[in-house]
Structure formats: C-alpha cells, structure tokens
Amino acid sequence: MKPVLEVAGLCCRLGSRTVLRNIGFSLGEGQAVALVGANGAGKSTLLWAILGLLPSDGEVRIFGRPRSRDGLARLGVVFQNPEDQLFMPSLEQDLTLPLLNRGEAPGPAREKALEALEAVGLAGYAGTPAQRLSLGQRKRAAIASVLVSSPSLLILDEPTAELDPRSVRQLTALLNRLPVARLIASHHLEFLQATTTRALLLSEGAIAADGPSGSVLGDEGLLAGAGLI
C-alpha cells in the first residue's frame, strides 16, 4: 500500500504551550482513519500542522513527497468552520473555483458542481450564497466543495458537528461509497465506527493509541483515560 500521508516527529507549540508532542503515523492509499480525542486534545491543531498552516517541527510527506502546493491541491480539506471555505457569491461558484483554476472548461466544471451538490442533498441551492444557508447546510456545502475536485486524500475536521441525524446517515453512506483515503477528526464515536477502519486516539497532544477502529473506539477504559467519555 503506497503511503498518501506520512507524519514523523511532529511537534507544535502555540504561545507557551506544547500542543502536539512527537506525533508519528502514516496513512495508506484508500485507508480510512479516525482521529479521535477530547475537546482540546489537539485534533484540529494536528490537521493544521499537517497542512502547513501552523508552524511545527517534524516531517510531513504528502503522496510520498515533501509538502508542496501541488500536493496540497490534491487534498480535500473540510475545516471545522464551514464559513471559512465558502466565500463566493453562489455555491456553484464556490464549487467550480478549484476546477476552473486548474484549467477545466466551464461546462464540465458546472456539471461536476451540480453533481456534488446533489450528493450532499443540496440540489437546487446552486445559485444560493453560503450565507443564506443554515449551519448544517453550509457544512454539507463545504463537504461538496472538496469532493468536486476528486481529491486523493480527504481531511475532515468535525464533519458531523452540525448535522441532523439524517444528514449524518447520508454523509456516512457518501463517504463509504468513496474509495478515497481519509483522515476524520471527530468525537462522534458512532460515526467514526461506521466510516473508518483504523483509529488514532489523541490525548493531550500525543498519540495514546493506534489500532483498528472497532477495538480503539470500543475500549471504554482507553477512552475514559483520554478524557473522552
């Protein structure tokens, strides 16, 4: 299995606090990995450090190479806050932006955008700006906006935080249909059980466990020790 993401010796300090300690793991093609941990454990920080959006020490390789603009453009990243990535005057323009930017023709780009919106249950909202959607709808639009460029690795930060039960079910089904590698940060254990096969447990900025989702997410002692339940 070719690695799509390799992290070694990653440390991150924010202000005077050490938020990540010596994080190391790697993620292979098509692997679905959960990043689980209590509030403040460092999940978002880890994702940001992997993307190079925060200063950190250590090594990160994406698709076998050091991080680069090309490598990053093959990722699909959904931020914890969907408003950060939907800023164009309509959802359609939000979704077609990455496609047009890399030189695709407007016609096919538009088709892909509509398809992605339909996949997250937002058909009919193509002309609407993100500000006019509910928070959960915005989150779904943000997910569509990364699926549209067929990323080779999905990085999702709390994808279910604002979703109602049906949307969670739809997202679960959608993710399980995609053969693409993914790293999902969340504390929604049920959702992680259903969408991942391996789990990394983060506790106070360090990896406390790394194993099959079934056993890590089902181990109450382990989760309690990490302050999660």
Add this chain to the structure above:
Amino acid sequence: MILRRLAPVLLFAAVLFLMQWFSGRGLTALPFLTVAVFLAVVLLGRWIPWQSLGARVRPGSRLFSLVLFLHITRHFVSILGQETTRVLQARALCLRRRWGPGAFRSLAWALAGILGRSLVRAERFYAAQLLRGLGE
C-alpha cells in the same frame, strides 16, 4: 502574519479613500486614521497586561468603560485577524495555480466576505452583550 491581518483593513481604507475621491467632496484623513488605529491596537495588544487589567478597575467607573471598550476592540481585532487568516488559507488550498483563472475574483470575494462577516459578528456580539445586561 501582520500583513495578512492588515489586508481587510487596508481594503476597507482603500474603498473609503476611493469613495471619497470619486464623490469629489474632498478627502479626509479617515482612511489613514483607520489604518493607524488598527496598528495602534495591534501594538497595544502586545504590550498591555490584558489578564490583570479588568481585575483592578472598579465596575461602573469611567475607567471601567474604557477598559471594557479596549477589551471589546481587542476581541474584535483578534477575531477579524483569525478569520482573515483562515479564509485566505482555505482559498489558497483550493487553488492549484496561485495566479490561475479565478484567483483575483476569489480574493476579492473572500475579502468582501470577511467584511460582511465582521459586521454580522458585531451585531451578534452586541446582541449577546445586551442580553447579559451590558451595553447601554
């Protein structure tokens, strides 16, 4: 970092400047003042011992209102700064070619969006303070 945070303020000041320019009613120092106040607040933010500031002042006094005002301003500047950073980073992540098609348009919409969001934030924040019994 500080340049990124300055971007929306500079845009705001530039729009103000252009509006004054085209309205033909003469220019004022307001655009420059905007930038100057922003820089002053950022610098003050580094030097003022914020944690201990509130505790020392008697609630209800003149000084208390000033401290409250400073805290609120600082709160806003930091939110605006963080949101600007995140939006620009999200935009950069989805552009494979930095200057490719859509680059300028998306930059303009991203910055305009930040201004819009900061207004919404301001209203929400004000409403929350009213509910808590602060504010007039």
